[in-house]
Amino acid sequence: MILATWNINSIRARLERLLAWLASAQPDVVCLQEIKTTEAKFPTAELATAGYRCAVLGQPTYNGVAILARGEIANVAAGLGEHLRDDQARLLGADVLGVRVLNVYFPNGQEVGSKAFEYKLQWMLALRQYLDARLRPEQPVLLCGDFNVAIDDLDVAHPMQWAASVLCCPPVRGALENIRAWGFTDIFRQHNPEGHIYSWWDYRQLGFPRNDGLRLDHLLASAPLASRCRWARVDREQRKGEKPSDHAPVMCEFADL
């Protein structure tokens, strides 16, 4: 099974690119973030024609996540439930090919010390509580999406410039370690231990041409799933050309699924 996670930064602005990429990359499962639209305006028909079923958690203008799959999508669950009650569309869980897939779009946090930053830390703590309450690390679980966190300095082209930012600062990295400690392996890092492979480049300041990027989009797998991972890579081609998202897809393959 080939799975991808991609912050597409508006699915309606990127639909033609998405359809062309699905046809060439041939993923079985795709987790999208920042679809920036509602269920009603989601291009369900176009994706069905391309061979994908969709589970969508939408919101006007901001956020929004969706899971696309060639097979059945079952037991769809939206949000963090009792662990964090709000109206931001940031988490969608579903069973796909025997895997519990959790598609996440973490809050960015804007500035350290801001209300948005406090919300980010609260959201991350609630995610750990959600995992504790609903799932077991002995199950095949994949937590993937845009985490808005660079796990360590191997995920950052210029670590000094970002050390104090909402993407890298110690409280945020600590909150991510708390989530990882539930029972996840960073399967991308496992297969790319040298680091310095990025998934996001700012639109400004020639971020991509300079490869001034960060790895913010992650694939975290529980042990029984991590052991099946054959490879993981970033599809940098999708950051090139006309009107790219500021993120590239991160992909992996699992054996025997």
Place this chain on the structure above:
DNA sequence: ATGGTTGCTTAGCAA
């Protein structure tokens, strides 16, 4: 320190 770019929605916010 600020601004640089993009998308949604149409001025300002979020990233």
